[in-house]
Amino acid sequence: xxxxxxxNSMESNEEEPVHLPCNHxxxxxxxxxxxxxxxxxxxxxxxIHGLTSNVNNRMASLAIAxxxxxxTLILHRATLRDAAVYYCILRGWNTNAGKxxxxxxxxxxxxx
Amino acid sequence: DVKVTQSSRYLVKRTGEKVFLECVQDMDHENxxxxxxxxxxxxxxxYFSYDVKMKEKGDIPEGxxxxxxxxxxxxxxxxxxxxxxTSMYLCASSSPDRPGRGYTFGSGTRLTVx
Numbered sequence: 001x002x003x004x005x006x007x008n009s010m011e012s013n014e015e016e017p018v019h020l021p022c023n024h025x026x027x028x029x030x031x032x033x034x035x036x037x038x039x040x041x042x043x044x045x046x047x048i049h050g051l052t053s054n055v056n057n058r059m060a061s062l063a064i065a066x067x068x069x070x071x072t073l074i075l076h077r078a079t080l081r082d083a084a085v086y087y088c089i090l091r092g093w094n095t096n097a098g099k100x101x102x103x104x105x106x107x108x109x110x111x112x
Numbered sequence: 113d114v115k116v117t118q119s120s121r122y123l124v125k126r127t128g129e130k131v132f133l134e135c136v137q138d139m140d141h142e143n144x145x146x147x148x149x150x151x152x153x154x155x156x157x158x159y160f161s162y163d164v165k166m167k168e169k170g171d172i173p174e175g176x177x178x179x180x181x182x183x184x185x186x187x188x189x190x191x192x193x194x195x196x197x198t199s200m201y202l203c204a205s206s207s208p209d210r211p212g213r214g215y216t217f218g219s220g221t222r223l224t225v226x
Contacts, residue, residue, distance in 0.1 A: 036214070041220075043116075043202050043218050043220050044155070044204075046215070046216070087154075091206075101157075102147070104153070
């Protein structure tokens, strides 16, 4: 499985934008890039995904590099409720449909 | 609202006991997964199943087995629980023909083996 690399931790001030990076240099042409977040004492929840083009939804935006070897999750205005561990994973088309590897993720701290 | 439900939120078992962790999903997903999560180690895949009665080992299958008799239910079995299996266990499901769609996770079972 292709792996991703993320910084261990990041800090942000409330109401400011946050850019969470992810490197995936071994991504294949059919791998989707997914982002999840995990709040304390909960299972991970889906945030956003993309293949080649940048994506926006009500939670966040996803910016994908032209060579697809990296991506950035953008939280436009961080709130205290956005403090969580953020995971970037790859999901591809294969027979067993993507058992994906979750790394340690990035722990986001939001300061008031 | 679609759901993955894990039968217990917290569980305390004794060393040597046989432990069953149950997971049910209502999305008709073919794929189901069991992960464990420990501080500093991220989510590690124990087993996954891509169809009824089918299973494959993940990265850390030792000491565990699984059962998938029905599409909606995936059970994780600790044949003889040990203290090093104290952890958070997370179940997830997904659809194989929609990799653009992601995983749906349960809320987790925090297992303590004493």
